[in-house]
Amino acid sequence: MRRCLPLFLLLLAGVTGLTGANGVPPGRAALVAALLAEPDAQPAALRALVGVEDEAILPVLTAWKQGEVFLYTGADGVRIPFRLDTAPDDQGRFAALAVADGRRLLDAEGRPLSLEATALKPIDTDGAIRRAMRDVTELAALVAPDVATRVAAADRLGQGLKPEHRPLLEKRLQVESSPAVRRALHVALALFDLASGEPARQLAAAAVLEEKDSLAGATQLKTLIDQAASQPNTVDSAVVARAKSAVYSIETHYQVVNFVGTLFRGLSLGSVLLIMALGLAITFGLMGVINMSHGELMVVGAYATYLVQDLFILWFGKSGTAFSWYFVAALPAAFLGAAAMGLILERCVIRFLYRRPLESLLATWGVSLILQQLFRLTFGAANVQILSPDFLMGSVTIRDVTLAYNRIFVIGFAIAVVVALVLLLTRTSLGLTIRAVTQNRTMAACMGVRTDRVNMLTFAFGSGLAGLAGACLTQLGNVGPGLGQTHIVDNFMVVVSGGVGNLFGTVLAALGIGAFDQVLQPWLGAVMGKVVVLIAIILFLQWKPGGLFPSRSRNLD
Amino acid sequence: MQRTVLLSRGQWMVFGGITVTLGVVLPLLNVLLVPGHPLQVSDFTLNLYGKYLTLAVLALGVDLLWGYTGLLSLGQALFFSLGGYAMGMHLMLMIGKRGQYKSDLPDFMVFLGYPGLPAHWQPFYSFWFALAATLLVPAGVALLFGFFAFRSRIKGVYFSILTQALTYAAALLFFRNDFTFGGNNGLTDFKTVLGHELNDPGTRRTLYVLSVALLGGVFLLGRALTRSRFGQIQRAIRDSENRVLFSGYATAHYKLFIFALCAMITGLGGALYVCQVGIINPSEMMPDKSLEAIVWVAVGGRGTLVGPIVGALSVNALKSWATRAYPDLWLIVMGGLFILVVLFLPGGVVSVPGRVSAWWRRRQARRTAAGVAVAEKPVPAPGEKSAESASTP
Amino acid sequence: MKTDWILTVEGVNKTFDGFKAISDLNFYLKRGELRVVIGPNGAGKSTFFDLITGRTKPDSGKIEFGKDTDLIGLNEYQINRLGVGRKFQTPSVYTDHTVWENLQLSLKGPRGVFATLFQRITPAQRTRIDELLEVIRLQAKRDWRAGALAHGEKQWLEIGMLLAQDPELLLVDEPAAGMTDDETHRTGELLISLAGKHSIVVVEHDMTFVKQIARDGELTVLHQGSVLCEGRFDAVQANPKVREVYLGRGK
Known part of the structure; x- marks a missing residue:
């Protein structure tokens, strides 16, 4: 604090501390003085505000600029x-x-x-006044309460390279506690040093920029290297060498960051695919039924989430923590809603079509048409609005990699679903009977398993998983009557390339396709990426026609 | 097994009767009678029928694959659209300076700021090149895809799923503006074909007659094909592919041939469809459209040549009526229709007479000759392909 | 001494997902020989046929047909065209075709796509089909849908289809399954009459039938994917190892 004192002494209106003698905060007193000054004196009066910490400065200056101060x-x-x-x-x-x-x-x-x-x-403004204002606002941002604003201000000042800003940055570094802002301040100061032309300071600056993995730093370092190439002898050779190694290090860092980011997005996309495809893997792989209406069962889950949300709005209002919990209530609702729909479907249509995949494909496509139209009639053709709960909004940044909460949630949820599914299939008696019916329907029936009932439950369970996937989708995109159609092709691709009936294969295929898709997208764009993925799958099936883990059968066909 | 004839005398008469009615009588009723006359066939109706007939060609393509070879392709809408696009490109270039922008370039290219006509559009100034493309482009895609699919023995639902993905991927590509085929809006606003105005009733009548001829031709081709040795192998592949393979037939070649042939037939249908409808866009090649065509075949009766035509015409007529009378319910009706047919009438509409008479004969036999063993041909297994076995003695 | 082998199988191995279906299998068949292969369930009999006919590819080993035609790497249809015919365990006929058509499709002749588009049946082929119908005793049912035949009749039809191909080597998987004793006996006689003209491998379970067709020829016992022993019927029957794994349990 002691080093700040000289600055404070510069202030007008006899300010002695954080608050003026008459109880007016220092910034406001100086503002009033600037506003009351003669137009010629106003820029100088404004500049006196530089470095003053007062939240009022920014809004008043903005108002002044817009002609709203009288x-x-x-x-x-x-x-x-x-x-x-x-x-x-x-x-x-x-x-x-x-x-x-x-x-x-x-x-x-x-x-x-x-x-x-x-x-x-x-009160009027002119060019000189507005320039002064900008200086003040830039610096005012450096003391703003919001961390992101402070980081942005430090970045801006570091790139502006105005000598008079340097002391302010140093001063702020003394008191700054947020690591993110401190890092930005360090970088900004290093950029000043880099521009100083003194080899010793430049070397130190390059080291700091490298350590802080600064992208802006890399740009400046490259400028310096270019300068050394075009005008020899203006830059010390040791500095150039150091700059080159620093640029290399920074760029490597960002390559890793981008790769991890892509991987993360691919993983989350793969997780969504996985939750969707698991249900399909059960109905297709274990039961030999191609359910074209699987996508629509997913939409049932999504609309169930929407209904639960609306109920919560009705009961608790849109704001408040109670509302955020709607999503927790929506998950079981989505599961049960889709499972109930699946149950009806199984009883009315599917049970006549076991082990007749082609017929089941056709009949369930009919079902999918009916369901889509019912959605349209019930909820309208437009997308419905679904708000994310507070705890799924925002993101966390770890070592420059940004991880969105909703994506983290989806990954975690997929893991939970897979674990639950594996436990269900291997540790419960329902799982045992499901596996028995899958392997030999007739024999299971002879052993007293009520295959009819098992089919019904299995199908309902697979449908319920689709519902859960639908609930997840509400957090990642729009929900409309056609949502199911946009995902069903991808889903089938996952099941086919994973090896029908093999849950482990399904998991690998979903994650693989998700990651592949995300890696390709930056190069090829979303559509071409998708097309290439489809072609890749067709070629993959040349190599392994049965998918990753083909199921062996000794039957003729 | 006697000498195979394309159609028996009676069948020729029925075929000729229907063809003449559709191809000669209806157009004459359109030209000779004044509008408002109870028997007059309006321009609109004739055009609508022409559209149905090209859709029936699509249905025949589906059936030759599905009903006869056991390949349920969800990619037929793609071949139909490819044929349509090839013809559409020619029609687009024939607009010339009559487009909105008064440019030699097609409107969408002006709108999207193309510097000039892309090289692959150039040859489509020629009608005959476009016509060849309606056949060869679908065939090329079918050969390429089929080569890989059949080589790795992809069959049954896997084939369906992969053809679905193929169609979907193609539709995604065509939706893109930079794919040079007009993106979302596709190709439209056609003016002339071979120098004739497209909205002239005479041109439309000619296109309608051509549709009748195409459908008739494809029907006869299908008839010849399915009654040949090749057709026997086709159905053998459907019923027991491994037996065929172990009998020394390269089943993959057979499947590839019929897949490409059907793609060509379907492509031609698509070209005539586009001439009469006046627009082609990527939504025509979504997997849904393939499934719709499969509905027609299922409703009409798969594994027969009459079934798909009956199905395509009747379901589309129903659709035209229902989308106007009950727009909200149409999809529900179609979905329901499909479920019912799959569950309860696998042979489709054309199997109904056979089923009824079989039931009647059984009933009579039980009544009159109880206890007496009747030595006669076995009644075909109920449901499955009974119509087909009835038509091939 | 150079024997005229029609089929040479040497050191063949095949593993499915860690399960060794065939292990170091050696099998030699003389031209014109009728060989019966027996073995308990899971001995690898069907896999053995799969390997010869190209349905599965061996992991290692040699499979040769005739003098020096390597069968490994060839497709099912290529191997069939070389003259290897196979009858499946469950009768595999074209259910929707007539008996006549089933035979017609199996007749020896060009099998290319374009050849079949315009192919017409010749009088010689008609005569051949009539002969075959007589052999398999289905003259009366020539126009029946094959799907409507009884199980035993389907077996006969499939044998007829095999004969129509006129293969050098016939692989016959459990031909007598589902047949009456009388039919089984006739099947045996048919197979015996074919031997000499054709080389035949028969996989069978029914020991009466095996005894009938093996006569004084050799018998091969498969066990766990390799040959347990080979020899005359009596010798094999007396072999203690065979009794233990197979016959012992059978009796």
């Missing part, structure tokens, strides 16, 4: 700058609020002053 001359001749309240009163007039303390101005009779906006003449 002058009131009281009966005693005292001039008071003021702004208007945001909302008018019932006569269409605005309350006048003093810039200094935000209190309402009083007229000569001591009544609160209300004015008509059109009748007022704002």
Whole structure:
């Protein structure tokens, strides 16, 4: 704090500390002084605000620039700058609020002053004043309460390279506690050093930039290297060598970061594919039924989530923590909704078509048409609005890699679903009977397994998984009647390339296709990426016609 | 087994009767009678029928693959659209300066800021090149895809799923503006074909007659094919592919041939469709469109040549009516129809007379000759392909 | 001494997912020989046929047909065209075709796509089909759908289809399954009559039938994917190892 004192002494209006003698914060007092100064003196008066920590500065300056600050001359001749309240009163007039303390101005009779906006003449600005304002706002951002604003300000100042900003950055570094801002400040200072032309400082700067993995630093270092190439002898050779190694190191870092980021996105996409495809793998792989309406069962889950959300809005309102929990309630609702639909489907259509895949494909396509139209009639053709719960919004950044919470959630959820599924199939009696029916329907029936019931439950369970996938999808994209159709092709691809009926293969295929898709997308764009994935799968099946883990059968066909 | 004839005398008469009615009588009723006359066939109706007939060609293509060879291809809409696009490209270039932008370039190219006509569009100034492309482009795609699919013995639902993916991928490509085929909007606003105005009733009538001829020709081709040795092998592949393979036939070659042939037939149908409908866009090649064609075949009766035609015409007529009368319910009706046919009428509509008479004969036999063994041909197994076995003695 | 082998199988191995279906199998068949192969379930009999006919590729080993035609790497249809015919365990006929058509499709002749488009049946082929119908005793049912035949009749039809191909080597998998005793006996006689003209390998379970067709020829016993022993019927029957793994349990 001691080093800050000289700065404070520069302030106008006899400020001695964080608050002025008359209780007005220092920034406001200086603001008022600047507003009241003669136009010629205003830029200098404004510059006095540089480095002052006061949240009021930014909004007042913005208002000034937009012509929303006015002058009131009281009966005693005292001039008071003021702004208007945001909302008018019932006569269409605005309350006048003093810039200094935000209190309402009083007229000569001591009544609160209300004015008509059109009748007022704002305090003017000109080019010089606006330039001064920009200097102040840039620096004001450095002390803003929001971390991201401070980081952005430090980045900007580091690239602006105005010598007078350097001390301010150093000063801020003294008191700054946020690691992200500190890093940005270090980088900014290093950029200043890099521009200094002194080899010793440049070397140190290159080291700092390398350590902090600064992208802006890499750009500046490259400029320096280019400069050394075009104008020899202007840059020390040791500095060039150091700069080159630093650039290499930084670029390597960002390659890794991008790769990890892509991998993460691929993993999350693969997880969505996986949750969707697991249900399909059960109905297709274990039961020999091609369910073209699987996508629509997914949409049932998505709409169930939507309904639960609306119920929560009805009960708790849109804001508040209670609302955020709607998603937790929506998961079982989505599962049960889709499972119930699957149950109806199984009883009415599927049970006549076991082990007749082609017929089941055709009949369930009919079902999918009917369901799509029912969605359209019930919920409308447009997408429905689904709000993300608080805990799924935002992201966390680890070593420059940004991980969105909703994607993390999807990955975790997929893992949970797979674990639950494996446990269900291997550790419960239902799982045992499912596997028995899968392997030999007739024999299982002879052993007293009620195959009919097992089929029903298995199909309902697979459908329920589709519902869960639908609930997950609501957090990643739009929900409309056609949602199922956009995913069904991908789903089948996953099941086919994984090896039908093999859950482990399905997991690998889903993650593989998801990652492959994400790796290709930056190069080829979304559509071409998809096309290439499809071609790759067709070629992959040349090599392994039965998918990753083909199921062997000794039958003739 | 007696000498195979294409059609018996009676069948020729029925075939000729229907062809003449559709191809000569209806157009004459359109030309000779004044509008408003109870028997007059309006231009609109004739055009609509022409569209149905090309869709019936698509259905025949589906059936030659599915009903006769056991290959349920969800890629037929792609071949139909490819044929349509090839013809559409020619029609697009024939617009000339009559487009909105008064440019030699097609409107969408002006709109998207193309510097000039892309090289692969150039040859489509020639009608005959475009016509060849309607055959060869679908055939080429079918050969390439089929080569890989059949080589790795992809069959049954796997084949369906992969052809679905193929169609889907192609549709995604055609939706892109930079794929040079007009993106979302596709190709439209055609003006002339071979110098004739497309909205002239005479041109439309000619296109309609051509559709009748194409359908008739494809029917006879299908008839010849399915009654040949090749056709026997086709059905053998459907019923027991391994037996065919172990009898020394390279089944993959047979499947590739019929797949490519059907792609060509379908492509031709698509070309005539586009001439009459006046637009082709990527939504025509979505897998859904293939499935719709499969519905026609299933409803009409797969594994017969009459079934797909009956199915395509009747379901489309129903669709035209229902989408106007009950627009919200149409998809539900079609879905329901499909489920019912798959579950309860695997032989389709054309199998109904055979089923009824079989039931009647059984009933009679039980009544009159109870206890007496009747030495006669076995009744075909109920449902499956009964119509086909009835038509091939 | 150079024997005229029609089939040479040497050191063949095949593993499915870690399960050794065939292990170091050696098998030699003389031209014109009728050989019966027996073995308990899972001995690898079907895999053995799969390997010869190209349905599965061996991991290692040598399979040769005739003097020096390597069968490894050839497709099913290529191997068939060389003259190897196979009858499956479950009768595999074209259910929707007539009996006549089933035989017609199996007749020796060009098998290319374009050849079949315009092929017409010749009088010689008609005569041949009539002969075959007589052999398999299905003259009366020549126009029946093959799917409507009884199980035993389907077996006969498939044998007829095999004969129509006129192969040098016949691989016959359990021909007597589902036949009456009388039919089984006739099948045996048919196979015996074919031997000499054709070389035949028969896989069978029914020991009466095996005894009938093996006569004084050799018998091969497969066990766990390799040859347990070879020899005359009596010798094999007396072999203690065979009794243990196969006959012992059978009796």
